[in-house]
Amino acid sequence: MRSVHSIVCVKPVPDPEHWEELRLDPDSGTLSRQGIPIVLDPLGKHALEQALRVREARGGQVTAISMAPPQTQEVLNEALAMGADSAVLLSDPIFAGADTLATAYTLSLGIKKLGDYDLILCGSRSLDGSTGQVGPQLAELLDIPHLSRATHMELGTDGLLRVRAKIENGYQVIETNLPALVTVEKEINTPRLKSLMGIVAARGKKAQVWDSEALRADRERVGICGSPTWVSEVSLVAIERRGEMITDPSEEGVKTLVETLCALGALPSAAHEEPCEPETS
Amino acid sequence: MNTRNEREVWIFAEQRDGRLLDVGLELLGEGRKLATELHGQLTTVLLGHRVQELGKELLAYGADKVYIVDKPALEKWRCEAYTLALGKLVEERSPEILLLGATAVGADLSARLAARLKTGLSADCVGLEIGDEGQLLQQIPAFGGGVIATIVCPDRRPQMATVRPGVMEKPPRSQGHGSVEVVDMTLPQEKIRTEVIEVCEAEVEPTDLPGADIVVAGGWGIGSSEGWKLVQRLAATLDGAVGATRPALDEGWASEEQMIGQSGVTVRPTLYIGIGISGVMHHVVGIQDADVIVAINNDPNAPIFQVCDVGIVGDYKEVVPLLINQLKKRLNREEEAGF
Numbered sequence: 182m183r184s185v186h187s188i189v190c191v192k193p194v195p196d197p198e199h200w201e202e203l204r205l206d207p208d209s210g211t212l213s214r215q216g217i218p219i220v221l222d223p224l225g226k227h228a229l230e231q232a233l234r235v236r237e238a239r240g241g242q243v244t245a246i247s248m249a250p251p252q253t254q255e256v257l258n259e260a261l262a263m264g265a266d267s268a269v270l271l272s273d274p275i276f277a278g279a280d281t282l283a284t285a286y287t288l289s290l291g292i293k294k295l296g297d298y299d300l301i302l303c304g305s306r307s308l309d310g311s312t313g314q315v316g317p318q319l320a321e322l323l324d325i326p327h328l329s330r331a332t333h334m335e336l337g338t339d340g341l342l343r344v345r346a347k348i349e350n351g352y353q354v355i356e357t358n359l360p361a362l363v364t365v366e367k368e369i370n371t372p373r374l375k376s377l378m379g380i381v382a383a384r385g386k387k388a389q390v391w392d393s394e395a396l397r398a399d400r401e402r403v404g405i406c407g408s409p410t411w412v413s414e415v416s417l418v419a420i421e422r423r424g425e426m427i428t429d430p431s432e433e434g435v436k437t438l439v440e441t442l443c444a445l446g447a448l449p450s451a452a453h454e455e456p457c458e459p460e461t462s
Numbered sequence: 463m464n465t466r467n468e469r470e471v472w473i474f475a476e477q478r479d480g481r482l483l484d485v486g487l488e489l490l491g492e493g494r495k496l497a498t499e500l501h502g503q504l505t506t507v508l509l510g511h512r513v514q515e516l517g518k519e520l521l522a523y524g525a526d527k528v529y530i531v532d533k534p535a536l537e538k539w540r541c542e543a544y545t546l547a548l549g550k551l552v553e554e555r556s557p558e559i560l561l562l563g564a565t566a567v568g569a570d571l572s573a574r575l576a577a578r579l580k581t582g583l584s585a586d587c588v589g590l591e592i593g594d595e596g597q598l599l600q601q602i603p604a605f606g607g608g609v610i611a612t613i614v615c616p617d618r619r620p621q622m623a624t625v626r627p628g629v630m631e632k633p634p635r636s637q638g639h640g641s642v643e644v645v646d647m648t649l650p651q652e653k654i655r656t657e658v659i660e661v662c663e664a665e666v667e668p669t670d671l672p673g674a675d676i677v678v679a680g681g682w683g684i685g686s687s688e689g690w691k692l693v694q695r696l697a698a699t700l701d702g703a704v705g706a707t708r709p710a711l712d713e714g715w716a717s718e719e720q721m722i723g724q725s726g727v728t729v730r731p732t733l734y735i736g737i738g739i740s741g742v743m744h745h746v747v748g749i750q751d752a753d754v755i756v757a758i759n760n761d762p763n764a765p766i767f768q769v770c771d772v773g774i775v776g777d778y779k780e781v782v783p784l785l786i787n788q789l790k791k792r793l794n795r796e797e798e799a800g801f
Contacts, residue, residue: 280582281573281576281583282576282577282580282581282582282583285577311585311586311724311725311744312573312584312585312586313569313570313573313585314569314572314573314576314583314585315573316573317541317570317573317574317577318573318574318576318577319577320574321545321573321574321577321578322577325655326541326542326655326656327541327574328656329541329566329570330566343659346566347566348539348565348566348567348663349565349566349663350663350664351661351662351663351664352661352662353538353539353658353660353661353662354658354659354660354661355540355656355657355658355659356656356657356659357655357656357657358655361655367712408582409580409581409582409615409617409618410582410583410584410613410614410615411613411614411615411616412611412612412613413599413612413613413614414611414612415610415611415612416610416612422755422769422770422771423770423771423772424767424768424770424771424773425771425772425773426762426767426772426773426774426775427772427773427774427775428762428775429776430774430775430776430777430780430781431780431784432784434774434776434781435774435781435784435785435788436788438756438772438774438785439785439788439789439792441772442733442754442756442772443792445753445754445771446732447732447733447753447754448700448733448789448792449676449700449701449793
């Protein structure tokens, strides 16, 4: 029985607990993320958990990989603390501004540089970008099959991979042979918490950092240069609404609300047929 | 470069078990507008096995041309098989634009195909337009701040985009004027490395949410499944449907079909009431066609108050029971009077 080398793609994202603090910089049109903690993307954690379970069942190793700015290295330490054997951060100023295709290309170079692998795991979509494109695009660039939206996964000793894949109103059960890429849904497992032992063990490990030179990257295919899509304009959405505010949440305030809705004709017809004037006693 | 009259707008029409999905027809409506602006043709691609009779249906929804690839290898949805077939057609015939529905199938297929063609792809667009230089302007809500980002793909073709079901409107059915071409091609078995063992699709239970006249939605601010019952009670009082934001879905209070927003359902009710919803753009794009938007939130600075008709600042646990009471009085009195 062969052991399995799993590679898990993880993504540092702004902590969703702090999303309310994200503000648009009106001058640059970019989001200000200053002071917002960076965490491991939630579905990436499920992908990592799945890889750790494969290692427990079959032996082998787990490598976490990410393309991100250097200051996100601590997020990879979290992956190490959860139990990954090693971690690689693909980081270079020229990787900035990458769309999903340039990201998938960069990740594919990192994975090729890692050498032999059997299984690649990713979250089915990230919390922030949420396109779900990088997984399938990475599989295409590596020329391996991919199975999307797994809610259940079994790996036979013969290298046959069986996945239950979520589709609208149901699922498909699909099989393929390793090497393959799987994107996971949250139903697939419950990620373990990092243990004290894991945190201590992770201190001895450190994420390797590979830049464009280490990857021998084609500069025309990474970052903003390598991205076929561009953001041409960011505009504030002009939504014209009445914007009436009621600051009194008591019986009186609610009455004002109901009467306003009545006047706007927004309530079911039974309510409309009632006279909408305030009741007089 | 394509010359003007060669510009084609392609729509991928998804079928499951020989039935066309509405999202493909909705895209035909949108594709017609784009094709007219480009002075180009509207073409539909249909993949499957024993699906040729659906060609006429696609013509009736406005396609100038329908390409059908009808092969046993395409009988069940498999990403590699579909990518192979659609990729070959695109490479041979060079469309300017390729639109797909953002379903489980369309999202997966579009991503793998865009990587094969080394072209750009934008997911879950809420608006599509043709720019001054004939490029496709793809509008996507940018996370967090009430902004729409316009994405372009200046140099590569086709320009690819996906759109969620229900975002565009289905065009009326007509006589149809176009032609159907069954395209023969070989799909080498060794390039399709996955096997479908089982498919389980429940009879589609259409949720009443997309067509609901009144929608009551709850978000992260509800805080507990106990609190969620108030959202449901208010909806029941108004005979409306219950909607949710992604955090509410993640908390397990609501099901996936109830999620409103860019990656969920678009609603067009007479009245929308959002409770404990902060109002991030991902959600707001799904409610902007509502006639009247009401927001209930205890944070006076919540962005939802910027996009509502009437907002009430307060603890929903106090406001919603009062509201239910007053509405009940109003509705019941009328019922009693009527009988």
